[in-house]
Amino acid sequence: MSNSQQQQAEMIRRTDAVEAVAIERGLIVPSHLDQFTHKVEEEWTQSTGAAIVARAWVDPAFKQRLLANGIAGITEMGASMPKHHRHLVVLENTATLHNVICCTLCSCTAFSIIGMPPDWYKELEYRARVVRESRTVLREMGLDLGEQMEIRVWDTTADTRYMVLPYRPAHTEGMSEAALAALVTKEAMIGTQRLEPAVQYGPAHA
């Protein structure tokens, strides 16, 4: 076996051991994995956040309610957050302002709304660098904001969760809410992507 295969085998043994003893002690039920898998695959997906973003784009009164009280806003849309996520702040991107979220101390996100965080969000590089050199980090990740765009980084250090409300691209005028939701990515709700053409915000933009 290669080193990596050995490592995986080792982690399987350790994880199975904790699970087996926890079930034997009656701390958790054997179906815990199926329940969690269902949540991750069916409930905690980015489509929840995408639907909220699309609604905010087409319904200004909803957007105001969402910005004023994130949890009340998502509840209107039938979404929810785990008990320990007690507050949701929605950060609106504009043509001249860009928000991006991170968690330098661990890897917190509003996962029940925007989906489980991607690998890179949990990696040391993003956590260490994005607070200090956001413009460079975003450019390296394919989002060149130029020098004029105001950048606000949000570090998720407490039980408040943040999500970015992406700026609605101009060319989407007249599209249906469902078609709009299909444009919204997890990266756009984290803030490492914008949805309008780069020429409208990037270095070429006067």
Added chain:
Amino acid sequence: MDGIHDLGGKQGFGKVRFSPAPAGTAIYHHAWELKANALSGALVAAGVFNMDEYRHAIERMEPRHYLTASYYERVLTACATLCVEKGVMTREELERAAGGPIPLALPAAPGRGNRPEQAFAIGERVTVRNEYVPGHHRLPGYIRGRTGTVVGVSPPYPFPDSAAHALEEEWEPTFDVRFNTADLWPEASENATVTVGVFRSYLSKAG
């Protein structure tokens, strides 16, 4: 504690290993990762440990182990550590079940209680107390002693410095405090603001 987990602003790291992922891309690369994540949720739901204890157990991993472990290895290590520390299983039976060693995090130092209630208003300038605590806290080192502006306030949360150590605590709000990067890393950062959710006990009015 000023642990290895407190990464914000640390230099020397390379590029973020990023590739654009289509919707529905698998978050878990191995079945054990999903299981480790499920276990952490189930054990919190069962009341074996709380979220603050869980985060602190990850932070208490031996630094070399922390840095080389994958995210889900850290998750699993915290679960195993807390199950043993809480006395719901022994290390020996875990290692017997695993057929080999299970590295655990190092023991915790003492936690602390809240400060007396203080009020801060939106728009007010506040300074992060220059405090060093041995136990758990949710204060990134890069804002310690720095001054910023309150831009938001949360409902009350369990106070991590107490909750991670099974101490009686009062819940308290956090304040979203906005800092200029130039005040955090003078002449050594890119122009932006960083907003951090800061527990009330960590703050004082700017002098």
